[in-house]
Amino acid sequence: MLDxxxxxxxxxxxxxxxxxxxxxxxxxxxxxxxxxxxxxxxxESDRLNAKRNSASRxxxxxxxxxKRAEADTRRQAVGELKDRIGDLDRRRDExxxxxxxxxxxxxxxxxxxxxxxHDETANVEVRRWGTKPEFDFEPKDHVDLGTALGIxxxxxASKITGARFAIxxxxxxxxxxxxxxFMLELHTREHGYTETLPPFIVNAAALFGTGQLPKFAADLFxxxxxxxxxxxxxxEVPVTNYYREEILDAARLPMKFVAYTPCFRSEAGSYGKxxxxxxxxxxxxxxxxxxxxxxxxxxDELEALTRDAERILQLLGIHYRVVTxxxxxxxxxxxxxxxxxxxxxxxxxxxxxxxxSNYEGFQARRANIRxxxxxxxxxxxxxxxxxxxxxxxxxxxxxxxxQASDGSIVIPEVLRPYMGGRERIEPVS
Numbered sequence: 422m423l424d425x426x427x428x429x430x431x432x433x434x435x436x437x438x439x440x441x442x443x444x445x446x447x448x449x450x451x452x453x454x455x456x457x458x459x460x461x462x463x464x465e466s467d468r469l470n471a472k473r474n475s476a477s478r479x480x481x482x483x484x485x486x487x488k489r490a491e492a493d494t495r496r497q498a499v500g501e502l503k504d505r506i507g508d509l510d511r512r513r514d515e516x517x518x519x520x521x522x523x524x525x526x527x528x529x530x531x532x533x534x535x536x537x538x539h540d541e542t543a544n545v546e547v548r549r550w551g552t553k554p555e556f557d558f559e560p561k562d563h564v565d566l567g568t569a570l571g572i573x574x575x576x577x578a579s580k581i582t583g584a585r586f587a588i589x590x591x592x593x594x595x596x597x598x599x600x601x602x603f604m605l606e607l608h609t610r611e612h613g614y615t616e617t618l619p620p621f622i623v624n625a626a627a628l629f630g631t632g633q634l635p636k637f638a639a640d641l642f643x644x645x646x647x648x649x650x651x652x653x654x655x656x657e658v659p660v661t662n663y664y665r666e667e668i669l670d671a672a673r674l675p676m677k678f679v680a681y682t683p684c685f686r687s688e689a690g691s692y693g694k695x696x697x698x699x700x701x702x703x704x705x706x707x708x709x710x711x712x713x714x715x716x717x718x719x720x721d722e723l724e725a726l727t728r729d730a731e732r733i734l735q736l737l738g739i740h741y742r743v744v745t746x747x748x749x750x751x752x753x754x755x756x757x758x759x760x761x762x763x764x765x766x767x768x769x770x771x772x773x774x775x776x777x778s779n780y781e782g783f784q785a786r787r788a789n790i791r792x793x794x795x796x797x798x799x800x801x802x803x804x805x806x807x808x809x810x811x812x813x814x815x816x817x818x819x820x821x822x823x824q825a826s827d828g829s830i831v832i833p834e835v836l837r838p839y840m841g842g843r844e845r846i847e848p849v850s
Contacts, residue, residue, distance in 0.1 A: 422524050422787040429456055438530040441537050441748040452523045459516045466509040473502040525629070526636060529783040531748045532720075532757040538747035544760070545747070550731065551740035553764055558826045562767035563817040564698040567593060569828050571849050575698070584696070585688065585703045589816075592846045596819065596832070597706065599839035600812050601681050604708040604733055608809055612729045614679035614710060619659035621682055622650045627662040630788030632754035632780075642685045642703075652685035656709035657806045662788055668799050669713065669792040675722055676713040679809065681706070699813050700772065706812040710777075712805040713790070719779050719803035720757070727759045727777040730809040734774075737833045739818050740764040742771055756781045761810070763818045774814045777807030 428435050432453055436446050476499045483492040536545045567573025572593025578586040589597055608614040622644070628634040628651060633641060642652040653659060660680050669676075683706050695701035710729060714722045727743065734741045746758040758778040762771035782801035785791070791799035823831040830846040837844060 422783060423527055423530065424782075424786065425520065425524060428452065428524065428527070435527070435530065439527070441531060442528055442751065443539055443749045444528065448523050448526050452520055452527075455516050455520045455523065459513060459520065462509050462513045462516065466506055466513065469502050469506050469509070473499055473506065476502070525787070528751075528753045529756050529780065531751055532779070532781075534745075535751065535757050536745060536747045539749040541747070541750040543747035544744045544750055547743045547745055547759065549740075549742040550735060551738065551764075553740050554766060554822050556766070556824075556826075560766040560821065560824060561828070562698065562765075563820045566820045566824055566828060566830065569848060570830070570846055572596075572846065573699070583703075585701065587699045587702060591849065592840070592843070593816075595840060596836070596846070597812060597816055599836045600815050600819075601706065601708060602839050603836055604809060604812075605679060605681060607733065607736070608679040608708070608710065608729060612677075612679075612732070614677040614729075617660060617663075617678050617680050619653075619656060619663070619680055619682065621653050623653055623658050623662070625649050625651070627658050627665070627788075630662050630665055630790075631658050631784050632787065633658065636753055640687050642687060653682055654686050655684050655707060656680040656682040657711060660709065660711040661784055661790075661804055661806065664713065664790050665788040667790060669790070669802065671715065671792045671794045674713055674715045674792060674802065675718065678711045679708060680711070681708050699817060702813060708809050708812065710807050710809040713792075714803045714805060715792070716782065716800070716803050719781060719805060722803075723757065723759070723777065723779040723805055726805055726807050727761070730761055730775045730777055730807050733810050733815070734761070734763060734818075736835045737815075737819065739822050741774070746776075752776070752778065754778075754780050754783050756783065759807075763814065764822065765818065766821045766824075772814065774818065775808035775810050778805060780804045780806075 423435070432449065436449055439446050439449060476495055480492045480495045480499070483495065536543055538544070564573065564575070570593070572590050574588040574590060578588045605616055609616050625634055628641065633654060641654060644650045644652070660678050683704060685704055688701060688703060710726055712722050712726060731741070731743065741761055741763045744760050744762060746760055751758055755778040758776050760773045761775040761777065763774040765772050781803050784804045785801040790802050790804070792802050793799050819833065820830055823833065825831060828848065832840055832844055832846065
């Protein structure tokens, strides 16, 4: 959430930021109107309070002079003033609540380094790593490969649940598990993250804290009971909210966490997109990186977090690129985002496998996560997160980039210890 005082004092700057995001400024206009009403209400309340205080002093003087009847008349007028002030205070609270509600619908302000553009076509490539694999045959996609190998079953998953679910079998399931363990081991042992295993169900306050609610309620799976719980759309939600409503010691920052969770998304508004295979599923798995940072260091931490996620693909030996998202493609809560896009031979294209973002104080303000320097006032931390990586899409990338002409899959060397030393996935005879 944006700072209320900042928005109030910088309406033109916030309006310009919304325009860069290709967003209408209706909520900002409503905020300005509500702020004006709040100022008027407070001014009237202050005027009546001054009048009441003056009247109270006069009553005291009248009582000293023995003018009880006149004092009683003035007391009645003061009582009426008190009632009017009470009404104004209630109105002020209502207006302030409305202002906070409006603030909750406003996205974050893009960092000055974010390229300005209408949509993803304005994203800027930062770097590439590796080279495209070369095949002396027509490469297959992960669906044909996985089905022929007996490690992917979409048909029976659809029978059990519905569209956009998958079953992995045998070496396919073990490959998924190998990727999870490989990523967790790398991020904890080499990159210094603390592993955490959070709940896979969260409450509405947690989702508000990271920005999924109220704007993206349609993308969530809500449980049908009176507690209002939701399935996690990403580990970002429980891990970022770990310190909600707390004040951290500045000396502990940065704090770095890595978490594996399944993720659940309704994919509202994405029907017709990526319907083949497991690229866009209702249930998928991720290893997520989350950081709490001092504000002055958060962009250095973003660069480091992105490099940590990239390292997975480098060790796997898979071609990828990094792009900076434009203002028109930036997420609601994000101040700046790098997308890591992996090469998929079947599509002859790069596809997003991780988004690494700095939210600055946006999420921390919503979740009230603060830190204190020595003897100073509490400040809002900066939060960051990124997939390190999305497991399903990494699984796809391994199948497609390491396929052989006979339909088998060569297992990347770094994964073989997690696959019991197995070097290849071949059809079960």
